[in-house]
Amino acid sequence: MTDRGVRTRACRVENRLDAWRFALCLAVTAPSLFSQNIPHLAYALPAGGQQGASFQVTLGGQFLPNVTDVFVSGKGVSATVKNYARPMNGQQATDLRDKMQELQKQPMSPAVFQQMLDIRVKLLTFNTGRLSSPVLAETVTLDVTISPDAAPGKRELRVATPQGLSNPLVFCVGQLPEFMEKETLNIVQPPNQQNINQVRVSQSLTDMAVTLPAIVNGRIKPGLVQPQGSNRSGQPYMPGEADRYRFQARQGQHLVIAANARELIPYLADAVPGWFQAVLTLYDSGGNEVAYDDDYRFHPDPVIHYLVPKDGEYTVEIKDALYRGREDFVYRIAIGELPFITGTFPLGGAAHSKTKVELTGWNLPANKITMDGKDKKPGIYPLTAHDRQRLSNTVPFMVDTLPEALEKEPNNTQANAQKVKLPIIVNGRIDRPGDWDVFSFSGRAGQAIVAEAYARRLDSPLDSVLKLTDRTGKQLAFNDDFEDKGAGLETHHADSRILTTLPANGTYYLYIGDAQQKGGPEYAYRLRISEPRPDFELRASPSEINVAGGMTVPITVTVLRKDGFSGEIALSLKDGPRGFALTGAAVPAGMDEVRLTLTVPPQPQREPISLNLEGRALIQGHEIVRAAVPAENMMQAFFYWHLVPESDLKIAFRRSVMFRTPVRVSAPQPLKISSGATIRLRAQVPLPPNSPIQKVQFELSDPPPGIELKESSPVQDGTEIVIACDAAKIKPGLKGNLIINITGERTPPANAKQQAPARQRISLGALPAIPFEIAPQNREITALSRDRK
Numbered sequence: 031m032t033d034r035g036v037r038t039r040a041c042r043v044e045n046r047l048d049a050w051r052f053a054l055c056l057a058v059t060a061p062s063l064f065s066q067n068i069p070h071l072a073y074a075l076p077a078g079g080q081q082g083a084s085f086q087v088t089l090g091g092q093f094l095p096n097v098t099d100v101f102v103s104g105k106g107v108s109a110t111v112k113n114y115a116r117p118m119n120g121q122q123a124t125d126l127r128d129k130m131q132e133l134q135k136q137p138m139s140p141a142v143f144q145q146m147l148d149i150r151v152k153l154l155t156f157n158t159g160r161l162s163s164p165v166l167a168e169t170v171t172l173d174v175t176i177s178p179d180a181a182p183g184k185r186e187l188r189v190a191t192p193q194g195l196s197n198p199l200v201f202c203v204g205q206l207p208e209f210m211e212k213e214t215l216n217i218v219q220p221p222n223q224q225n226i227n228q229v230r231v232s233q234s235l236t237d238m239a240v241t242l243p244a245i246v247n248g249r250i251k252p253g254l255v256q257p258q259g260s261n262r263s264g265q266p267y268m269p270g271e272a273d274r275y276r277f278q279a280r281q282g283q284h285l286v287i288a289a290n291a292r293e294l295i296p297y298l299a300d301a302v303p304g305w306f307q308a309v310l311t312l313y314d315s316g317g318n319e320v321a322y323d324d325d326y327r328f329h330p331d332p333v334i335h336y337l338v339p340k341d342g343e344y345t346v347e348i349k350d351a352l353y354r355g356r357e358d359f360v361y362r363i364a365i366g367e368l369p370f371i372t373g374t375f376p377l378g379g380a381a382h383s384k385t386k387v388e389l390t391g392w393n394l395p396a397n398k399i400t401m402d403g404k405d406k407k408p409g410i411y412p413l414t415a416h417d418r419q420r421l422s423n424t425v426p427f428m429v430d431t432l433p434e435a436l437e438k439e440p441n442n443t444q445a446n447a448q449k450v451k452l453p454i455i456v457n458g459r460i461d462r463p464g465d466w467d468v469f470s471f472s473g474r475a476g477q478a479i480v481a482e483a484y485a486r487r488l489d490s491p492l493d494s495v496l497k498l499t500d501r502t503g504k505q506l507a508f509n510d511d512f513e514d515k516g517a518g519l520e521t522h523h524a525d526s527r528i529l530t531t532l533p534a535n536g537t538y539y540l541y542i543g544d545a546q547q548k549g550g551p552e553y554a555y556r557l558r559i560s561e562p563r564p565d566f567e568l569r570a571s572p573s574e575i576n577v578a579g580g581m582t583v584p585i586t587v588t589v590l591r592k593d594g595f596s597g598e599i600a601l602s603l604k605d606g607p608r609g610f611a612l613t614g615a616a617v618p619a620g621m622d623e624v625r626l627t628l629t630v631p632p633q634p635q636r637e638p639i640s641l642n643l644e645g646r647a648l649i650q651g652h653e654i655v656r657a658a659v660p661a662e663n664m665m666q667a668f669f670y671w672h673l674v675p676e677s678d679l680k681i682a683f684r685r686s687v688m689f690r691t692p693v694r695v696s697a698p699q700p701l702k703i704s705s706g707a708t709i710r711l712r713a714q715v716p717l718p719p720n721s722p723i724q725k726v727q728f729e730l731s732d733p734p735p736g737i738e739l740k741e742s743s744p745v746q747d748g749t750e751i752v753i754a755c756d757a758a759k760i761k762p763g764l765k766g767n768l769i770i771n772i773t774g775e776r777t778p779p780a781n782a783k784q785q786a787p788a789r790q791r792i793s794l795g796a797l798p799a800i801p802f803e804i805a806p807q808n809r810e811i812t813a814l815s816r817d818r819k
Contacts, residue, residue, distance in 0.1 A: 070197060071197055078203060089170045091168060093191070104181060107175070117156075176203055183424075186677055196574065198574070204362075208244070210248070235273070236275075237276070242367075245364050250349060252270060279343075281340050285335070288332075298358070308361055310323050310324075311347045368422075374413065375459065381430065386398055390552065408429055410488070432558065434456075435450060442468060444499070449470050449471070457555075459553055469542075475535050479530055480558065482525070483526045493546050495510050497543075501539075507530040521672075563593050564650065570588075573662055574682065578684045578795075582630075584628075584771075586624075595647070596620045598618055601615040613626060614767035624767060625799065629693075634687065640679060687718070688795065690716070693797055695770070705755060708754055709752070724774075727775070730771075736761070760804055768800040769797075769800075773791050777789050
């Protein structure tokens with residue numbers, strides 16, 4: 031589904047989900063956060079700052095008391111915690127209502143009225159805030175300083191509490207002067223001060239003057255509208271506000287107004303279409319609309335380019351396309367005569383060489399730059415244009431090792447097809463609407479061929495279509511959209527890919543065009559035509575792992591297999607710190623995902639540390655090593671999941687020791703599971719003598735169909751765990767890891783308000799992963815042959 035298609039559905043779906051959207055979010059997005067109180071960040075406001083500046087940043091999220099440290103990736107940004115604020119709870123609201131009733135019994139005086147007014151405002155704000163999700167409710171204020179020589183661009187910001195390390199947020203280091211929206215409440219008092227219930231509160235509209243060039247920071251909050259505007263449940267309805275910024279512009283200026291919203295928070299779990307859908311509108315001094323944008327090509331974030339016709343004051347307005355407002359609808363808008371790249375050609379080049387790249391766009395310092403691939407391995411790299419003062423936006427540039435060629439017109443039919451010799455990467459354009467580019471090549475019977483277009487993944491608007499025919503024109507293969515799970519920020523996978531086997535010796539023709547019959551100079555592509563190049567990429571999630579000393583925890587590794595590679599991949603820690611160990615560290619052949627476990631040493635580390643995970647596989651007689659890219663598995667719009675790459679895999683220690691000796695489980699490697707069998711394992715969980723844990727429980731985590739943990743019972747040297755296999759559901763030949771989570775129960779100390787406190791469940795991590803293989807035999811297995819750490 032296209033981004034525009036998602037937004038078309040959004041208006042209908044948003045109303046339907048209004049009553050239960052936040053409750054569902056709490057149920058599906060972060061159950062581990064609720065059980066462990068691990069800090070979770072939802073937004074940063076502002077989401078960046080200028081080089082050389084000091085300013086305050088508000089972080090919103092959940093479980094943020096006692097933030098001890100702030101970590102920003104890269105150099106040149108430092109931050110310290112200033113204060114913490116928790117929203118008013120129900121009991122506090124009840125106390126205020128009681129206070130209001132007491133005040134109403136007193137003679138009205140200016141002092142009494144002012145007290146009642148303060149309470150009324152707090153209660154109105156509280157009633158409105160109850161519609162917000164708890165994952166947005168708490169705030170922490172930071173004092174941030176950016177050094178003058180800090181490199182501009184995106185960073186990752188995290189916070190730490192005694193419970194662990196938070197998820198990362200995008201934080202930008204900019205070069206332009208920055209302005210911050212001023213959020214204020216508008217309080218309307220009744221003419222007659224006797225009736226406090228007529229007091230009305232609304233969010234004052236932002237209407238600020240700024241000087242160019244500038245970056246303005248703000249957010250689209252819910253409006254505070256009183257109950258005569260309410261939804262079906264009778265709760266106050268809160269349409270989102272619109273923020274306005276006024277500036278002076280001169281005739282002849284090429285203004286660029288570029289919003290960053292989804293770029294800052296790529297996915298929202300509890301909103302449709304799954305992000306803040308910003309809209310920009312530009313007005314002249316007479317209030318006339320002169321420019322508008324709700325997205326830039328296929329990017330949800332809008333960009334306006336406007337040639338100023340005359341000197342004067344202009345106003346840019348930002349709002350949500352669905353008229354919503356939320357605390358995490360944060361934005362940054364760059365305004366000015368700024369360099370902005372709209373297209374590049376070619377979209378990539380050869381490794382170990384220099385490529386001259388043509389640039390198109392606005393206010394660019396040059397129309398060509400040189401990309402040096404001398405020390406670059408195959409992959410996608412950022413490309414920017416810059417003068418001595420300002421950087422442009424960033425666009426992707428792809429580096430590869432195959433021979434490169436340029437498309438040559440005319441080549442739009444089989445009769446004038448451009449001849450190419452495989453393997454090759456062709457750099458071309460669909461340069462007019464309805465155009466097709468056709469390439470001919472010689473092939474052999476039984477030869478496997480891959481044709482893959484890189485366009486949308488390289489910021490081209492091309493929605494590619496690939497078609498393969500033989501000499502007679504018979505279609506042998508066709509593809510419109512191919513989903514690349516490694517492109518975690520794409521929601522419309524518009525690139526195409528064909529993998530097929532040629533039926534006979536002869537000449538074949540490969541067509542590439544646009545699915546929407548569009549075209550133009552910016553509709554560029556890179557087209558790889560070759561025999562399969564088996565390979566793989568890895569993603570490791572989550573990108574932050576919170577542990578106590580001696581604990582064992584699960585990690586998920588996802589494999590992105592390429593060109594038919596299906597072999598086993600061995601996983602390991604590269605230059606791993608002493609005392610860290612992986613168990614179940616292999617991705618079985620044919621599998622796209624595995625959960626393994628990491629055991630950490632008992633000595634807690636003060637600072638978070640970075641781990642490097644890598645995979646090795648034998649491909650066509652050569653050992654291939656690939657680093658695992660850290661990623662966050664993020665939910666979009668209640669349903670879709672995306673692996674969003676991050677820069678570091680961080681391990682944070684809680685300031686406690688869980689185990690001084692490792693947890694163990696007795697099982698052969700791999701564990702042979704027969705259809706219908708009963709398996710008995712023995713686990714040892716060496717709790718320290720003074721541990722408050724009174725009971726230990728075990729639970730299979732995400733087991734394959736047909737495998738169930740039936741019971742666990744204490745024995746002399748640990749705990750016996752019984753696993754049953756349902757012969758009707760089990761799949762012979764399946765391989766993977768069994769992950770068994772450990773939880774403990776404890777009774778907290780009694781207090782004056784609660785004489786008999788309920789027992790608490792505490793996560794103790796997991797047993798070391800147990801590699802298994804489903805065998806066809808039907809028998810009982812007692813898996814006590816040897817101990818495993």
